[in-house]
Amino acid sequence: MSRVVATTTLWRPTGPEELALVEASGWAAWPPRLxxxxxxxxxxxxxxxxxxxxxxxxxxxxxGYVTRFEVEADYLARYPVQQAGGRTILELWVPAEDLQEFNQHIVGPIEVVHEFRPQA
Known part of the structure; x- marks a missing residue:
């Protein structure tokens, strides 16, 4: 019997270069930071x-792309929510050296949910 894991939905705005690396991972991981x-x-x-x-x-x-993905909620508890502006401007700040471990706690695929291009 599989265990049910509580997850938190996160979003990540990204450009084409980073998205290509996510696709190359099989939609499973974020690439290392520069x-x-x-x-x-x-x-x-x-x-x-x-x-x-x-x-x-x-x-x-x-x-510009918006991606959506799920991460184990218990794991995310180590990263306090950062308010980067107005009350809906909320981010998690994951140190680059934690990203490989962070990727191991993603549940399911990273999905593209919006795509934006210049207005004609």
Whole structure:
């Protein structure tokens, strides 16, 4: 009998390069951070992820994606929720050195739920 694990839904706005690496993992893991990226920032609010993908990723990369994924809730308890602005601007700050372990606690696939491109 399999055990049921409580999960928390997270979102991550991303550009095409990072998304290609997620796809290469079989939609199972986030790639290692670059040296200038000491923290991995998943967000707790879909609307916030949409704003970042649309307003930041599209101008920077020509396309922005919002991904959704589930992570074991007990594992996430080690990362306090960070309020990065208004009351709905909520993130987790996962140190780059924790990302491989973080990936082991993802439950199910990482899914693309929104795609944004420049307005014609």
């Amino acid at each position: 040296p200038e990226q000491p923290i991995f920032y998943p967000v707790l609010n879909e609307d916030y992820a949409i704003r970042i993908a649309r307003d930041w990723n599209v101008p920077a990369s020509g396309v």
